[in-house]
Amino acid sequence: MAVQTVESANASTPAAGSVDLGPAAALSCRECGHRVPLGPVFACEECFGPLEIAYDFAGLDAGELRRRIESGPASIWRYAPLLPVPADVADKPNLNPGWTPLVRADRLAAELGVTGGLFVKDDSGNPTHSFKDRVVAQALEAARAFGFTTLSCSSTGNLAGAVGAAAARAGLRSCVFIPHDLEQGKVVMAAVYGGDLVGIEGTYDDVNRFCSELIGDPAGEDWGFVNVNLRPYYAEGSKTLAYEICEQLGWRVPDQIVVPIASGSQLTKIDKGLRELISLGLVEDRPYKIFGAQAEGCSPVAAAFKAGHDVVRPQKPDTIAKSLAIGNPADGPYVLDIARRTGGAVEDVTDEQIVDAIRLLARTEGVFAETAGGVTVGVTRKLVESGALDPALTTVVLNTGDGLKTLDAVAGTGLTATIRPSLESFRAAGLG
Amino acid sequence: MAVQTVESANASTPAAGSVDLGPAAALSCRECGHRVPLGPVFACEECFGPLEIAYDFAGLDAGELRRRIESGPASIWRYAPLLPVPADVADKPNLNPGWTPLVRADRLAAELGVTGGLFVKDDSGNPTHSFKDRVVAQALEAARAFGFTTLSCSSTGNLAGAVGAAAARAGLRSCVFIPHDLEQGKVVMAAVYGGDLVGIEGTYDDVNRFCSELIGDPAGEDWGFVNVNLRPYYAEGSKTLAYEICEQLGWRVPDQIVVPIASGSQLTKIDKGLRELISLGLVEDRPYKIFGAQAEGCSPVAAAFKAGHDVVRPQKPDTIAKSLAIGNPADGPYVLDIARRTGGAVEDVTDEQIVDAIRLLARTEGVFAETAGGVTVGVTRKLVESGALDPALTTVVLNTGDGLKTLDAVAGTGLTATIRPSLESFRAAGLG
Numbered sequence: 001m002a003v004q005t006v007e008s009a010n011a012s013t014p015a016a017g018s019v020d021l022g023p024a025a026a027l028s029c030r031e032c033g034h035r036v037p038l039g040p041v042f043a044c045e046e047c048f049g050p051l052e053i054a055y056d057f058a059g060l061d062a063g064e065l066r067r068r069i070e071s072g073p074a075s076i077w078r079y080a081p082l083l084p085v086p087a088d089v090a091d092k093p094n095l096n097p098g099w100t101p102l103v104r105a106d107r108l109a110a111e112l113g114v115t116g117g118l119f120v121k122d123d124s125g126n127p128t129h130s131f132k133d134r135v136v137a138q139a140l141e142a143a144r145a146f147g148f149t150t151l152s153c154s155s156t157g158n159l160a161g162a163v164g165a166a167a168a169r170a171g172l173r174s175c176v177f178i179p180h181d182l183e184q185g186k187v188v189m190a191a192v193y194g195g196d197l198v199g200i201e202g203t204y205d206d207v208n209r210f211c212s213e214l215i216g217d218p219a220g221e222d223w224g225f226v227n228v229n230l231r232p233y234y235a236e237g238s239k240t241l242a243y244e245i246c247e248q249l250g251w252r253v254p255d256q257i258v259v260p261i262a263s264g265s266q267l268t269k270i271d272k273g274l275r276e277l278i279s280l281g282l283v284e285d286r287p288y289k290i291f292g293a294q295a296e297g298c299s300p301v302a303a304a305f306k307a308g309h310d311v312v313r314p315q316k317p318d319t320i321a322k323s324l325a326i327g328n329p330a331d332g333p334y335v336l337d338i339a340r341r342t343g344g345a346v347e348d349v350t351d352e353q354i355v356d357a358i359r360l361l362a363r364t365e366g367v368f369a370e371t372a373g374g375v376t377v378g379v380t381r382k383l384v385e386s387g388a389l390d391p392a393l394t395t396v397v398l399n400t401g402d403g404l405k406t407l408d409a410v411a412g413t414g415l416t417a418t419i420r421p422s423l424e425s426f427r428a429a430g431l432g
Numbered sequence: 433m434a435v436q437t438v439e440s441a442n443a444s445t446p447a448a449g450s451v452d453l454g455p456a457a458a459l460s461c462r463e464c465g466h467r468v469p470l471g472p473v474f475a476c477e478e479c480f481g482p483l484e485i486a487y488d489f490a491g492l493d494a495g496e497l498r499r500r501i502e503s504g505p506a507s508i509w510r511y512a513p514l515l516p517v518p519a520d521v522a523d524k525p526n527l528n529p530g531w532t533p534l535v536r537a538d539r540l541a542a543e544l545g546v547t548g549g550l551f552v553k554d555d556s557g558n559p560t561h562s563f564k565d566r567v568v569a570q571a572l573e574a575a576r577a578f579g580f581t582t583l584s585c586s587s588t589g590n591l592a593g594a595v596g597a598a599a600a601r602a603g604l605r606s607c608v609f610i611p612h613d614l615e616q617g618k619v620v621m622a623a624v625y626g627g628d629l630v631g632i633e634g635t636y637d638d639v640n641r642f643c644s645e646l647i648g649d650p651a652g653e654d655w656g657f658v659n660v661n662l663r664p665y666y667a668e669g670s671k672t673l674a675y676e677i678c679e680q681l682g683w684r685v686p687d688q689i690v691v692p693i694a695s696g697s698q699l700t701k702i703d704k705g706l707r708e709l710i711s712l713g714l715v716e717d718r719p720y721k722i723f724g725a726q727a728e729g730c731s732p733v734a735a736a737f738k739a740g741h742d743v744v745r746p747q748k749p750d751t752i753a754k755s756l757a758i759g760n761p762a763d764g765p766y767v768l769d770i771a772r773r774t775g776g777a778v779e780d781v782t783d784e785q786i787v788d789a790i791r792l793l794a795r796t797e798g799v800f801a802e803t804a805g806g807v808t809v810g811v812t813r814k815l816v817e818s819g820a821l822d823p824a825l826t827t828v829v830l831n832t833g834d835g836l837k838t839l840d841a842v843a844g845t846g847l848t849a850t851i852r853p854s855l856e857s858f859r860a861a862g863l864g
């Protein structure tokens with residue numbers, strides 16, 4: 001990222017200074033550790049590294065915190081003491097996502113040969129049916145704290161709906177930017193909440209570049225772009241997946257977790273969440289392995305992992321797993337580091353294997369996943385077969401979205417038989 | 433219903449007798465009170481009236497019950513002591529639906545002129561994104577109790593997906609019957625779980641008649657049809673909507689509830705649930721009004737209500753609210769009775785008003801409802817305008833399904849503008 005873009009983007013700070021975002025104390029550079037006050041900035045002014053939230057968790061007693069969490073709301077706000085949000089966040093109008101089912105998947109486990117306990121963390125039950133509601137909910141609180149009146153983002157689908165819905169509930173304006181030629185279903189889902197939905201003549205990369213330009217312009221002055229100038233806050237939402245998984249397992253860290261990789265942010269924040277729970281004494285400090293899952297048609301991180309590289313070489317995406325189709329993932333190097341440090345791996349599957357895995361998960365557990373869920377289940381199968389994943393250990397697989405959003409992937413699915421309304425016809429079809 | 437159909441249908445009883453379905457003690461005829469043992473039967477052998485569950489709630493202490501519920505799982509199974517299910521139901525593989533958000537809808541209230549508190553009970557977060565998961569979950573337990581190995585139903589969409597998913601999770605076979613010419617999206621959603629999906633050359637009524645025939649045939653001997661021979665159990669699932677609403681309001685009955693009407697079963701069971709909570713002492717005994725909502729294109733109950741009739745004259749449905757399109761609703765007379773007894777009403781809205789209401793709910797609260805949700809919100813607006821609904825009282829409106837399933841209803845929704853990726857183009861479009 002160019003110096004000018006960082007500076008102009010960081011300049012947009014209507015109310016930076018003393019804000020109440022709970023335990024969030026400052027922003028800290030992931031690369032050089034340089035600290036700056038909380039504000040709508042995302043890149044370090046010293047080294048251009050990514051900024052992330054630094055917390056003040058001093059004074060939190062593990063036993064008391066656990067009781068407080070367990071008696072909290074059935075949403076991510078049960079973890080408000082660990083998130084960059086004010087203590088009264090649950091009383092404000094927002095979508096209250098999270099606390100989604102951790103499905104014990106015994107029938108899937110039998111098919112995959114997993115004996116140590118297999119669970120699917122199913123995020124399709126979130127308000128707009130993807131994990132994006134978790135991250136947008138954090139960005140919304142930051143937007144309120146900084147006095148932004150418009151919520152915005154660049155998106156290829158799931159995020160657009162999540163931002164539109166969250167802004168509608170909160171009574172903020174929304175203006176969402178998408179490539180102009182998206183599928184009609186995604187356009188309707190993003191537009192129905194009544195905000196501005198702007199099609200950009202260009203690719204998703206063009207949309208992203210335009211948003212960075214807009215942040216530095218007076219027109220974007222009081223705009224909170226959830227995945228740009230509010231990114232440090234936004235990204236923290238993924239920690240809640242780690243919190244919920246551990247609490248739902250009885251305050252225990254699973255041995256193995258399989259996470260999809262788009263930008264890689266989700267995987268790095270799940271690791272951060274697990275480390276926080278351990279350091280706070282909420283769970284036992286025991287080893288865990290994190291596995292990353294990509295589609296073969298967009299597998300820059302898997303390719304780097306397999307080649308033993310530290311650097312991720314960008315790819316041009318070509319896969320049905322469009323919500324994971326980021327060819328140049330910002331957090332790729334961090335993902336490689338985490339997979340290697342924890343003893344995990346990064347693997348990829350073909351589009352055909354993705355579709356097979358969607359059907360397998362639906363058939364065995366009644367969970368209809370979007371293509372990203374097909375990627376994680378397909379990769380889990382492949383990792384068991386290769387021996388990289390130990391079938392005797394407790395394993396959690398993420399499904400981050402809903403099959404209703406990617407119906408085309410299984411469009412070949414249809415009627416078993418067509419019959420006349422008679423028992424004769426029923427028997428003739430071999431169904432009796 | 434003909435005598436022969438009732439008898440042959442009731443004959444299919446593989447394991448009737450001593451079954452453990454928790455507090456369910458017997459089946460009782462809604463018309464004549466005749467009692468029979470629990471079994472897969474649905475029509476009274478004396479008068480052909482509908483059978484429903486008779487409970488033994490003796491020994492339940494209100495304070496203890498409330499504590500037990502509040503410390504229970506975040507699903508309908510927190511109410512297991514009040515449902516026809518075994519006590520260990522939550523440990524069995526099922527979809528664990530329910531405990532969906534009760535959304536405080538202040539922005540919608542402002543638009544409708546409701547001042548006494550307006551809430552949307554949003555059932556789109558259920559596992560297959562409609563309230564049908566609640567009723568199928570009860571039928572599944574009955575199917576297990578009676579030893580059925582195949583779960584079946586007649587459906588036009590939502591129910592087919594709910595049955596397919598529930599059977600998959602439980603490891604039962606499913607065989608679902610639908611009209612052969614349904615929308616492709618609904619077919620995919622019903623087929624993806626891997627059960628048999630049979631298209632019937634005919635209307636939904638033909639599908640229903642065929643299912644009744646199949647129950648009396650040896651081919652359907654060990655089949656549990658959730659909405660036919662398991663209907664008394666199935667229907668009880670709707671009580672959980674009443675339980676959750678009251679608990680989420682702090683164990684208080686709302687003054688007014690607006691419920692969609694298809695067969696009318698849901699509305700009658702919500703009334704039953706409220707009366708149970710009152711008689712058990714879980715909530716204060718205070719008056720409440722229940723309002724029914726229909727689409728003008730299928731408004732047999734609203735028409736009877738307005739005309740002052742006790743009998744519902746069947747209609748041929750023609751509306752975009754397909755999940756409510758039952759022209760001859762079985763529980764229509766009971767709905768009329770409840771609306772009149774509680775001081776409520778039954779109202780209907782046009783397809784145009786349904787679409788407007790879907791957009792209104794999305795724009796004000798970030799909830800994307802299916803057409804049935806447009807019906808209840810649209811009817812609420814109409815009832816406030818007519819004075820039938822008191823805007824100064826606490827009001828709960830049901831959204832029973834998800835907008836992603838009826839995208840066509842708002843297909844006109846789209847991009848606000850299409851621009852080139854430049855600030856000049858952005859300003860020229862008047863967005864700055």
